Amino acid sequence: MKLAIKLAYRNLIGAGLRTWLNVVVLSFSFVVIIWLKGVMVGWDYQAKTDMTNWEIGGGQYWHSNYDPFDSFTLADAHAPIPNDAKDEIAKGNMTPVLIAHGTIYPQGRMQSIMIKGIDPKQSIFLLPTHKLDTVTDAIPAIIGSLMAKSLKLNKNDHVTIRWRDANGTFDADEVVITEIFSSNVPMAEMAQVYIPLDRLQAMLLLPEQATILTYRDGEMDRVPLEGWTHKTKKELTASVDRIIETKTIGQTVLYGILLLLAMLAIFDTQVLSIFRRQKEIGTYIALGYTRSQVVGLFTVEGTMHSVLAALTSAVYGIPFLAWQAKVGWTMPIDTSDFGMAIAQTLYPIYSVSLVVSTVLIVMLVTAVVSYLPSRRIAKMNPTDALRGKIQ
Amino acid sequence: MEIIQIQNLTKRFPMGKGEFTALKGINLSFGKGEFAGLIGPSGSGKTTLLNIIGSLDVPSDGEALVLGNSIGKLSAKQAAKLRKENLGFIFQSYNLLQVHTVFENVEFPLLLLNYSTSERKKMVADALEWVGLTDKTKSKPPQLSGGECQRVAIARAMVKRPSLVLADEPTANLDAANSHNILQTMEKLNRELQTTFIFATHDEKVISYLHRKIFLLDGRVDKDEVVKSN
Numbered sequence: 001m002k003l004a005i006k007l008a009y010r011n012l013i014g015a016g017l018r019t020w021l022n023v024v025v026l027s028f029s030f031v032v033i034i035w036l037k038g039v040m041v042g043w044d045y046q047a048k049t050d051m052t053n054w055e056i057g058g059g060q061y062w063h064s065n066y067d068p069f070d071s072f073t074l075a076d077a078h079a080p081i082p083n084d085a086k087d088e089i090a091k092g093n094m095t096p097v098l099i100a101h102g103t104i105y106p107q108g109r110m111q112s113i114m115i116k117g118i119d120p121k122q123s124i125f126l127l128p129t130h131k132l133d134t135v136t137d138a139i140p141a142i143i144g145s146l147m148a149k150s151l152k153l154n155k156n157d158h159v160t161i162r163w164r165d166a167n168g169t170f171d172a173d174e175v176v177i178t179e180i181f182s183s184n185v186p187m188a189e190m191a192q193v194y195i196p197l198d199r200l201q202a203m204l205l206l207p208e209q210a211t212i213l214t215y216r217d218g219e220m221d222r223v224p225l226e227g228w229t230h231k232t233k234k235e236l237t238a239s240v241d242r243i244i245e246t247k248t249i250g251q252t253v254l255y256g257i258l259l260l261l262a263m264l265a266i267f268d269t270q271v272l273s274i275f276r277r278q279k280e281i282g283t284y285i286a287l288g289y290t291r292s293q294v295v296g297l298f299t300v301e302g303t304m305h306s307v308l309a310a311l312t313s314a315v316y317g318i319p320f321l322a323w324q325a326k327v328g329w330t331m332p333i334d335t336s337d338f339g340m341a342i343a344q345t346l347y348p349i350y351s352v353s354l355v356v357s358t359v360l361i362v363m364l365v366t367a368v369v370s371y372l373p374s375r376r377i378a379k380m381n382p383t384d385a386l387r388g389k390i391q
Numbered sequence: 392m393e394i395i396q397i398q399n400l401t402k403r404f405p406m407g408k409g410e411f412t413a414l415k416g417i418n419l420s421f422g423k424g425e426f427a428g429l430i431g432p433s434g435s436g437k438t439t440l441l442n443i444i445g446s447l448d449v450p451s452d453g454e455a456l457v458l459g460n461s462i463g464k465l466s467a468k469q470a471a472k473l474r475k476e477n478l479g480f481i482f483q484s485y486n487l488l489q490v491h492t493v494f495e496n497v498e499f500p501l502l503l504l505n506y507s508t509s510e511r512k513k514m515v516a517d518a519l520e521w522v523g524l525t526d527k528t529k530s531k532p533p534q535l536s537g538g539e540c541q542r543v544a545i546a547r548a549m550v551k552r553p554s555l556v557l558a559d560e561p562t563a564n565l566d567a568a569n570s571h572n573i574l575q576t577m578e579k580l581n582r583e584l585q586t587t588f589i590f591a592t593h594d595e596k597v598i599s600y601l602h603r604k605i606f607l608l609d610g611r612v613d614k615d616e617v618v619k620s621n
């Protein structure tokens with residue numbers, strides 16, 4: 001094996017340009033695959049981190065009637081904060097949110113919204129809720145930049161909101177926008193108006209009640225709360241997994257095409273080598289190689305393309321990938337229309353296992369592609385090979 | 392001491408629907424240190440016989456015993472071992488590894504035999520000295536003349552000091568001066584190392600150096616004469 005590697009290396013380097021063409025194509029596949037996979041891992045990480053920071057914390061308890069896809073259930077999706085939760089809330093490790101369906105009237109138009117009552121002192125979400133802790137003439141409210149943009153609302157604007165209290169009576173009041181924040185999480189921004197929890201509780205006539213309890217620590221074991229459904233972070237981020245999975249399938253096709261191109265080049269080289277190098281094959285046999293050893297030599301030679309490609313990739317790929325990880329990859333389209341947590345700029349994350357597995361898989365495929373045409377050698381007659389007579 | 396014994400050797404090749412008999416009942420034996428040649432016109436069966444002696448091909452009938460190995464009965468692995476350890480080949484078109492240097496070409500058989508780096512260095516240097524190519528170790532075959540290439544091939548065949556060297560038309564691509572040069576080299580090696588040489592040739596220059604001339608005609612031994620004892 002050591003000898004085969006030595007000879008294969010000499011032969012490959014000796015073959016010059018053709019080797020390097022194959023190596024460059026293959027190394028390009030390495031870099032693209034690792035980069036794209038890195039982007040996906042980075043996206044997954046970023047999306048989940050953003051969701052954690054802006055929307056779901058370490059996990060949540062939902063009131064059993066709460067259905068985020070049906071705003072009409074909101075009227076019944078609230079209950080007094082359970083005693084078992086109060087201790088954690090007091091410590092700041094859990095925070096209640098009360099949600100009501102409402103309407104906002106910016107400049108004579110109207111739009112359906114979710115009014116979210118949130119504790120101004122909470123620190124689980126990155127939401128600038130401390131801006132709700134100001135004394136103002138109207139109810140202080142914060143909104144996301146997506147919402148501000150679509151409703152043309154600015155900081156300090158006054159705007160009317162309308163809601164229905166627990167008795168079903170409509171009421172309206174004025175809010176003042178004390179802050180506009182931007183997250184990458186549409187669910188935390190689209191049609192959401194955040195006001196102080198106690199104000200909303202008073203408006204709805206639901207003192208001490210909440211719709212969702214969000215906790216900080218996702219690692220801790222959680223007890224079930226009567227009347228509340230426990231949602232782990234894993235369940236809450238399942239949509240991200242699904243989208244990543246779909247994207248991954250699409251990318252696999254791309255890897256497939258890239259690898260196919262590289263493999264075609266190598267396959268072609270192998271077939272051509274075996275045809276053109278018959279005399280050499282015969283010589284190896286005359287010098288004491290068995291045919292299967294020659295098959296081994298040619299297979300190692302073909303496979304070595306991927307080793308050289310990995311080294312070549314390291315030369316230009318490591319700087320490129322490192323640079324990408326630093327500056328990120330800015331998507332050419334406006335990501336706020338995606339409807340899911342995705343930043344405009346994604347920072348690829350590469351793991352050792354990603355790099356190692358990519359290299360190993362490509363090497364394995366190269367080995368197979370190199371071996372297949374080389375099997376022909378095993379059927380060659382050495383005397384014919386020496387005469388270069390085989391067609 | 393006989394190192395090769397050929398008895399009733401017949402070689403048939405499939406040809407179209409029938410068969411072509413290239414060797415017809417050959418009986419020959421060779422002793423250690425011979426400098427012999429198979430002589431005959433093109434198509435007389437020289438290469439076929441040499442290939443069988445070299446364990447690259449097998450007899451259809453009869454027996455070829457080479458250094459105690461019955462060629463027809465060897466497994467591929469045993470045949471490879473025989474070639475690796477005891478045989479050297481010299482070809483008409485040199486068959487050097489084009490992308491390897493002179494040193495690497497000559498070193499090749501030693502790599503197969505697992506010699507250490509320092510042993511290889513020494514042995515390759517000796518072999519290149521025999522053929523007078525010590526100044527070309529780093530060159531590659533495309534940079535060498537035909538005569539030089541064939542001398543590299545001789546060094547490669549001789550480097551492991553095999554008992555038997557088989558040379559198939561070694562001068563066919565060389566001019567007269569180079570032909571004489573390599574023949575003198577081989578004759579010297581035959582004398583000094585007691586290596587047995589068997590040639591296949593129809594070149595008068597080669598024939599003039601032979602100590603034993605075996606004339607083949609149509610796959611049969613026509614004449615077998617010793618002109619000079621070893």
Ligand SMILES: Nc1ncnc2c1ncn2[C@@H]1O[C@H](COP(=O)(O)OP(=O)(O)O)[C@@H](O)[C@H]1O
Nearest residue numbers: 404405411413432433434435436437438439440
């Ligand atoms: N593999 C083969 N298949 C069919 N015929 C062959 C094969 N090898 C050699 N022959 C035939 O056997 C005869 C002897 O060939 P060869 O030994 O090469 O002759 P020489 O070396 O004396 O010129 C020729 O007629 C040649 O065509």
Ligand SMILES: [Mg+2]
Nearest residue numbers: 437438439591
């Ligand atoms: Mg011939």
